[in-house]
Amino acid sequence: MPAPQPVTVNGILYQSRLAACRAFGHSGSKIDHRMAAGMSLEEALTSKDRYRNVKKHPLYGHWNAMNTRCHSASESSLRYQGRVAVCERWRNDFFAFVEDMGLPPSANHSIDRIDNDKGYSPENCRWATRLQQQRNMRSNTWIEAFGKRMILKDWEIASGLLSSTIMNRLKKGWSAEDALTKNSRCYVANSQAVILEKCSALLEKY
Template identity: 40%
Template sequence: MRLQAGFQRFEMVPRTVWYLPCAEKLRIHSYIEVLKLIAVNMVMAQRNPKPRDVEYDAFINMHHRCFNPKHKQYKDYGERGIWVCAEWVDNFDQFLTDVGRKPDPSLTLDRIDNSKGYEPGNVRWASRQTQSRNIRSNRWITAFGETKLLCEWAEEYGITSQLIRNRATMGWPIEDAIARPIQKSSRWKHYNIDGYNMTCHGHANRLGLSSPGLSYRMAKHGMSMEEAIADAQRAKK
């Protein structure tokens, strides 16, 4: 069985003590014990077959993220001190009672407060869009007299959150970083700079710069041709 085999591989990991901060202060001597309890339940489920619940899959994955150092997301959960409350450890029925069935197949398990663990009142079924607004890397930004999430500013102005971050890192005023439209470079478009009316390629040759580099700066960072040239010249020094 998949989980049971996984449990056997994990037995060589040194034992640790887990304290789950909850009302009952349940003490789990190691994440291995948690996986073992889940594995036993899966053995019983095989003896009494029934349709597999998508909610149960989410329940299992929740435990792995918090207790299994081999899991790819453990560093963002268990390593950060994110835990599963005592009421839900090896108790799928209680988890289901508190969280409820998934109302839509596209929804996934989400923690409302990312600084807290999986516990009643802090877990919900949420869409990918809702979860993208609830990640640690997101941030509140005040501009134009309003305060919104970075992703909300990006959606409103039709650009990416990463572009706003890049511009802000480069020292752009925050309102320019948000509202400046992306400059689309054209192979044949002419730019009048310093009295020279040339294409991007022509200006690059004249100044000893990379034409793709100038185009990239305009397309990726929303720079004007003048800004792209100035930035390329600074980088060349």
């Protein structure tokens, strides 16, 4: 076993890293964890206030759930593993996540991946409401018409027609514009002008 090496922290020489840990009131395992997250020994020893009560931080729950979802061995997270990952910057440093994301606009916002084919990273994440996240699900059917692109459910709202009617028409080869503006047996379709007006309001929710 190699002999302990002396270390210098804030200009003071300690006989070993363990001795320095004891002097600062830290356990060796805690310092190992901080250094594994990219901190230097001096940073790990002197950042006591930064990590104190970190679990009470308003973003800790979001950060912990994100990491657990992607990297824990629990059965509930298996569908994410190997497909969705947390970037190294966030996975190893809670405060890097805080710095990049900031606080959510409200209690109704949670973290959302903009591109579902990519993982959690500063460039691919945003704070979004539940409705915004529902519009960003893989299972959504997207339709483009009148120069607008929305999910099928929103085209149902804009056109006044049932989603099933719109989809049946598209499967028969109808253009998107005709599928959204032609009356059905039971429903009168909205005019193009009304549809576009509704689109403007709906697109604000994306």
